[in-house]
Amino acid sequence: xxxxxxxxxxxxxxxxxxxxPEKKVILVDPWLFNNPYIPQGLxxxxxxxxxxxxxxxxxxxxxRLKELIDQSSPTIIANNICRRFLIEQGVDExxxxxxxxxxxxxVHDVTVTMVNAFHHAHVYxxxxxxxxxxxxxxxxxxxxxxxxxxxxxxxxxFGDMQLIRELYQxxxxxxxxxxxx
Amino acid sequence: xxxxxxxxxxxxxxxxxxxxPEKKVILVDPWLFNNPYIPQGLxxxxxxxxxxxxxxxxxxxxxRLKELIDQSSPTIIANNICRRFLIEQGVDExxxxxxxxxxxxxVHDVTVTMVNAFHHAHVYxxxxxxxxxxxxxxxxxxxxxxxxxxxxxxxxxFGDMQLIRELYQxxxxxxxxxxxx
Amino acid sequence: xxxxxxxxxxxxxxxxxxxxPEKKVILVDPWLFNNPYIPQGLxxxxxxxxxxxxxxxxxxxxxRLKELIDQSSPTIIANNICRRFLIEQGVDExxxxxxxxxxxxxVHDVTVTMVNAFHHAHVYxxxxxxxxxxxxxxxxxxxxxxxxxxxxxxxxxFGDMQLIRELYQxxxxxxxxxxxx
Numbered sequence: 001x002x003x004x005x006x007x008x009x010x011x012x013x014x015x016x017x018x019x020x021p022e023k024k025v026i027l028v029d030p031w032l033f034n035n036p037y038i039p040q041g042l043x044x045x046x047x048x049x050x051x052x053x054x055x056x057x058x059x060x061x062x063x064r065l066k067e068l069i070d071q072s073s074p075t076i077i078a079n080n081i082c083r084r085f086l087i088e089q090g091v092d093e094x095x096x097x098x099x100x101x102x103x104x105x106x107v108h109d110v111t112v113t114m115v116n117a118f119h120h121a122h123v124y125x126x127x128x129x130x131x132x133x134x135x136x137x138x139x140x141x142x143x144x145x146x147x148x149x150x151x152x153x154x155x156x157x158f159g160d161m162q163l164i165r166e167l168y169q170x171x172x173x174x175x176x177x178x179x180x181x
Numbered sequence: 182x183x184x185x186x187x188x189x190x191x192x193x194x195x196x197x198x199x200x201x202p203e204k205k206v207i208l209v210d211p212w213l214f215n216n217p218y219i220p221q222g223l224x225x226x227x228x229x230x231x232x233x234x235x236x237x238x239x240x241x242x243x244x245r246l247k248e249l250i251d252q253s254s255p256t257i258i259a260n261n262i263c264r265r266f267l268i269e270q271g272v273d274e275x276x277x278x279x280x281x282x283x284x285x286x287x288v289h290d291v292t293v294t295m296v297n298a299f300h301h302a303h304v305y306x307x308x309x310x311x312x313x314x315x316x317x318x319x320x321x322x323x324x325x326x327x328x329x330x331x332x333x334x335x336x337x338x339f340g341d342m343q344l345i346r347e348l349y350q351x352x353x354x355x356x357x358x359x360x361x362x
Numbered sequence: 363x364x365x366x367x368x369x370x371x372x373x374x375x376x377x378x379x380x381x382x383p384e385k386k387v388i389l390v391d392p393w394l395f396n397n398p399y400i401p402q403g404l405x406x407x408x409x410x411x412x413x414x415x416x417x418x419x420x421x422x423x424x425x426r427l428k429e430l431i432d433q434s435s436p437t438i439i440a441n442n443i444c445r446r447f448l449i450e451q452g453v454d455e456x457x458x459x460x461x462x463x464x465x466x467x468x469v470h471d472v473t474v475t476m477v478n479a480f481h482h483a484h485v486y487x488x489x490x491x492x493x494x495x496x497x498x499x500x501x502x503x504x505x506x507x508x509x510x511x512x513x514x515x516x517x518x519x520f521g522d523m524q525l526i527r528e529l530y531q532x533x534x535x536x537x538x539x540x541x542x543x
Contacts, residue, residue: 079482080482080483080484080492081482081484081492081495084484084492100481100482100516100518101480101481101482101517101518102480102517102518102519103518114518115518116480116518116520118282118283118297119281119282120260120261120262120281120282120315120316120318121261122261122262122265130261130262130265132495133262133313133314133315133495134482134495135316135482135497137482154281155282155283156281156282156283156284156295156296156297157283157344157348158297158341158344159340159341159343159344159521160520160521162521163519163520163521167519299463299464299478300462300463301441301442301443301462301463301496301497301499302442303442303443303446311442311443311446314443314494314495314496316497335462336463336464337462337463337464337465337476337477337478338464338525338529339478339522339525340521340522340524340525
């Protein structure tokens with residue numbers, strides 16, 4: 001019996017869904033609600049094992065993220081500012097694996113590393129109020145079949161992308177190319 | 182008829198006024214009120230087309246900035262933390278061109294790029310209260326005559342200044358040399 | 363008469379005590395209260411001349427820091443977010459030497475330089491409330507006998523560590539190796 005191949009599916013904008021050889025579902029930068037780029041029929045993602053959030057802007061951290069989390073109680077990895085925001089929103093603290101830049105953790109048959117990024121971020125509490133300012137981060141996800149995906153998140157290009165290549169040897173890089181702020 | 186040359190005028194400390202070949206006025210890091218370094222007679226700048234703010238410290242973002250903005254309703258580019266602060270202070274949201282690190286935008290006959298910088302910043306709401314913590318940024322401004330000015334803002338030296346040189350090829354660099362915090 | 367040698371003592375986790383050739387005591391990232399790693403008998407540090415704080419997490423900036431400061435009124439160097447937090451907690455503003463990334467200052471017979479680091483940080487006000495988000499920093503401390511210590515603080519590895527080596531030529535580097543967030 002052959003293992004299933006890894007699949008990586010673009011759900012529009014910066015949202016990616018990875019299905020691992022072990023059939024685990026990883027959702028990166030979830031934006032499902034009112035995402036105009038999401039392919040029809042994929043707006044619902046009831047089963048998520050691992051959720052990775054690069055920063056708190058609403059096109060990377062869905063404003064209805066708590067509802068999505070409540071559906072399947074995934075493990076969540078986000079920088080500590082976004083993590084605290086979500087906890088204050090009522091998300092169960094035990095779902096989080098705390099991590100900071102340079103940290104690596106084996107979880108759900110993959111290894112997740114949080115890497116640097118350069119992007120001013122914050123959380124929109126309401127249309128008029130912003131808070132929880134923070135810097136964004138990226139992620140490197142290494143799967144059991146050797147597939148290693150670098151999610152740059154939102155960032156300008158920076159020289160230490162070379163260091164990420166050297167240290168984690170990604171086989172696939174997901175880079176931001178849009179001009180949105 | 183020859184085009185007018187670009188002029189770059191130091192208004193004291195980190196405040197610069199660029200007059201473009203098209204006679205547009207760009208003000209960078211405006212500190213006009215109580216700036217002890219400003220040349221006499223230049224404290225008033227009633228006509229500004231474009232305003233660039235690298236961070237929210239009061240020697241780069243005038244504490245009376247709203248009054249200055251109200252005089253001429255310039256286009257404003259600032260990182261999203263400073264932008265949200267100014268909007269909360271009553272500045273019209275439509276004046277802003279949202280931009281983040283690595284972003285470039287043609288505006289008023291120049292191209293503005295927001296680049297990385299390393300400096301802990303925040304906004305002084307009162308003498309005793311600070312908030313809106315953020316990282317500073319720099320700017321590269323390319324004019325129609327090819328003059329390209331890199332404003333480093335407040336930052337330590339960093340290796341990716343080399344990347345800024347490679348990507349944007351500034352002809353003039355404005356670098357911080359003071360020791361102020 | 364020979365000068366006394368510099369001593370560098372690990373007080374557990376990231377807390378270091380330097381005694382300079384001039385007998386001045388420097389405390390770096392003080393965590394004395396409830397620090398499970400601190401050697402017995404060293405929990406009290408009644409005499410401190412200079413205190414350096416890399417970021418506001420409670421394992422680097424003791425939650426009882428004000429009590430420790432009140433004992434000996436040391437000179438304090440911390441980034442401006444941590445500084446403002448401590449001032450709001452009642453620490454005398456005059457104890458601080460304001461400094462930002464790339465800044466250097468001679469103080470108590472040593473030269474302190476604040477250098478870059480990459481680590482999402484904030485201050486725990488209570489178990490449930492976090493605020494004062496900021497980026498961490500590192501320090502380079504040059505002593506009169508030439509000993510030069512680079513305290514990386516909490517950070518991922520980054521290419522500009524090479525720049526720190528070139529500019530400040532540390533003889534000793536204190537690097538984070540734990541996986542804690």
